[in-house]
Structure formats: structure tokens, C-alpha cells
Amino acid sequence: MIYYLPNYYKQKGYLSMASSLNLKTDLLIFDVDGVLIDTSMSYPLVVAEAIRWVWKYVLDHHVDAPGFTLDNFYATKVFPPFNDDYDIAWSFLCATLAQETESLRRSAPSLKEWKKLLETSQGMDIEEWVKKNVGDRISRLVVRRICEELYYGAEKIGSIMGESPLFITSGKGYWREEKPQISMHWSDLSLPVGIYTGRSKGEMKLALQLLGWEDLPEEQIITPESGITKPSPQGIARLCTLFEANNPIFFGDTESDRQALLQFGKGQFIAIGALLPHWSMQFNFLSEALSFLKNKMIL
Known part of the structure; x- marks a missing residue:
């Protein structure tokens, strides 16, 4: 036929x-x-904003650069351990905090540096990789919760998760852009x-x-x-x-x-x-x- x-x-x-x-x-x-x-206008932007939000409001550091870009996001998705987008935010923050300076511009790895670091993740789960390569420098659960609140928005977090927002009390969620x-x-x-x-x-x-x-x-x-x-x-x-x-x-x-x-x-x-x-x-x-x-x- x-x-x-x-x-x-x-x-x-x-x-x-x-x-x-x-x-x-x-x-x-x-x-x-x-x-x-x-989801090109939701999860990648959630990850980028969560990194800046944590840097400024949780760590009380200086946001003097974007820190994380769409190029960083899509470069990360090539590696199997990074299926969970919220773990991208956590791992990038841990890598950034490893530089021990309050300037996001000076701390955040460049795209080239980030890709080189990601190459070491083959065959590892995300938690193992972070602890071995950059150190577990901030609560994974806190970063996840901030990502969730950015994604759902203040008006949805209650109906979806059954509780009030802990960090971000206003604003519409990025899910609306999907x-x-x-x-x-x-x-x-x-x-x-x-x-x-x-x-x-x-x-x-x-x-x-x-x-x-x-x-x-x-x-x-x-x-x-x-x-x-x-x-x-x-x-x-x-x-x-x-x-x-x-x-x-x-x-x-x-x-x-x-x-x-x-x-x-x-x-x-x-x-x-x-x-x-x-x-x-x-x-x-x-x-x-x-x-x-x-x-x-x-x-």
C-alpha cells in the first residue's frame, strides 16, 4: 500500500x-x-523570577543583573536530571551562592560556566549532583514553594493548595500565560x-x-x-x-x-x-x- x-x-x-x-x-x-x-511564557519565567526573588527578599542580597536567562533554562533541559523546572531554580541558586558574594552579577555562573557544570550531572539525581558539585546552600523546599506561588498566583494558591501564600501575597500566576x-x-x-x-x-x-x-x-x-x-x-x-x-x-x-x-x-x-x-x-x-x-x- x-x-x-x-x-x-x-x-x-x-x-x-x-x-x-x-x-x-x-x-x-x-x-x-x-x-x-x-509553557514558554510560564515555567521559564517562574524559574528566572524565583531566583531573583529569593536573592532579594529571602537572602537580602543585591539584584544587579538578570542572573538567569532563557538560554540558561533551555540549556538545562537537555540534561535528564532536570526534568523538574523548580529544581532548576534551586540548583542554579546553590551554584550562585557558592561564590559567596551578594552581587548577583558577580555570583551567577555565565552560560558557558553553567553548561560546563551541567555536564557533570550525567548519571546522577538532582540532589546528589547539587550536594557534590556546588553544595546544598538553600532550602530546596523554600525555593519550590516560591516557584509554586509565582506559578499559581495569590488568587489560585488557596484553591489549589488549600492554604494561604507564605511569601508572595499578590499578583496573578504565570499559569495564565499558557x-x-x-x-x-x-x-x-x-x-x-x-x-x-x-x-x-x-x-x-x-x-x-x-x-x-x-x-x-x-x-x-x-x-x-x-x-x-x-x-x-x-x-x-x-x-x-x-x-x-x-x-x-x-x-x-x-x-x-x-x-x-x-x-x-x-x-x-x-x-x-x-x-x-x-x-x-x-x-x-x-x-x-x-x-x-x-x-x-x-x-
Whole structure:
């Protein structure tokens, strides 16, 4: 059988990539941030602002430079231990505090220095890496809480977390800047759907509302509260067990996503966005990937 592919896909080189797809795909697993939802104006900005907020209001130091940039953020996401964005804020702060000066400009590692430091994280979990390389110099829980308050905003923190803000008592949350990457309902896909995400349950609730997927059964969503986090393959394994599936497609955007599927050892990883440009199955947007699979009669 000869499948029709629009010229767009031929020009992008997707025709040759299609041969690596398993035509017996039996489960679709989605990451959320950068895949189902455009978070380019939320989490990266939360991390950057949290670093400056901690520097000024918790440490009473001088914010004389941005300190952390989008280039820092996306350079970090290439490394598997940094799936949790809030841990990026914590680890960068620990590295910055290692310089023992109150000037953020003089303390913050340059992009080149940060990348060199990140290279040492291979094969380590985030806590082990921080303690070994820069020192645990500020409470991880405090930094996480500040990130959460920036993300939710004062008006949402109560309804989501059930308590009043501890640090930031006014302002709208960065979650308001997020946009869905697809418009279809999960039930319109022709295969079972699961989600494997680094989002907490509270953050996942907002994501489902944005997508219009509030009716997706909870057992089909793997969040950190389950005790499973990427790059562990256990999240994929649990979803495959739930659906008695053997050949999933996992849509992700970071190295930790890719490693989770590779460690699982079955199925196909499809990269969404620009962070994994050298992966054979890579699309700019999830909608492109789904259209491609539909043309291949996999969906």
C-alpha cells in the first residue's frame, strides 16, 4: 500500500522517518509542558523570577543583573536530571551562592560556566549532583514553594493548595500565560491516551482545564505524587500495564522524556519542539506529529 503524504512532510524529511514507526502502536502517552501545552511564557519565567526573588527578599542580597536567562533554562533541559523546572531554580541558586558574594552579577555562573557544570550531572539525581558539585546552600523546599506561588498566583494558591501564600501575597500566576497546543479532545484520538508528566496534581488540574480534558480518568495520568518521575521508565510501564499495551508512542520535548522511553525498551519516542533537534522523529508542534501519524494510518 502507498500512503499519501503532503509535500510539506516530504520536504521536512519525515517520509524516511516513517519507516521506523511500529504500525501496531497501541497507546499514546503525552508529556504536558512543551507538548500538550505551550509553557514558554510560564515555567521559564517562574524559574528566572524565583531566583531573583529569593536573592532579594529571602537572602537580602543585591539584584544587579538578570542572573538567569532563557538560554540558561533551555540549556538545562537537555540534561535528564532536570526534568523538574523548580529544581532548576534551586540548583542554579546553590551554584550562585557558592561564590559567596551578594552581587548577583558577580555570583551567577555565565552560560558557558553553567553548561560546563551541567555536564557533570550525567548519571546522577538532582540532589546528589547539587550536594557534590556546588553544595546544598538553600532550602530546596523554600525555593519550590516560591516557584509554586509565582506559578499559581495569590488568587489560585488557596484553591489549589488549600492554604494561604507564605511569601508572595499578590499578583496573578504565570499559569495564565499558557496555551493549549492542540484543540481536539482526548477521546477523539483513535488509541488509548495516557499522560506522564512532571507537573504536580494541582498544576495538572489547570492543564486539564486548559485542554478541556477534565474528564480524562485520573488513573491515566502519572504525576510525581505517584512516586515516579522522569527519566524513570516506570511511568510508561504503568500506563502500558493499565491498557495492556506493548508498543506506545511517547510524545516528549526533553532528554528526560527520551530517556524514559529508551529505558522502557519498546515503542517509539517522538520529539516535540526544538530541544532535541537531532532525534529522527522530531516535529515543531504536536499538531504536526498527530497529522503525520494520521496520514500514516496509525491514528
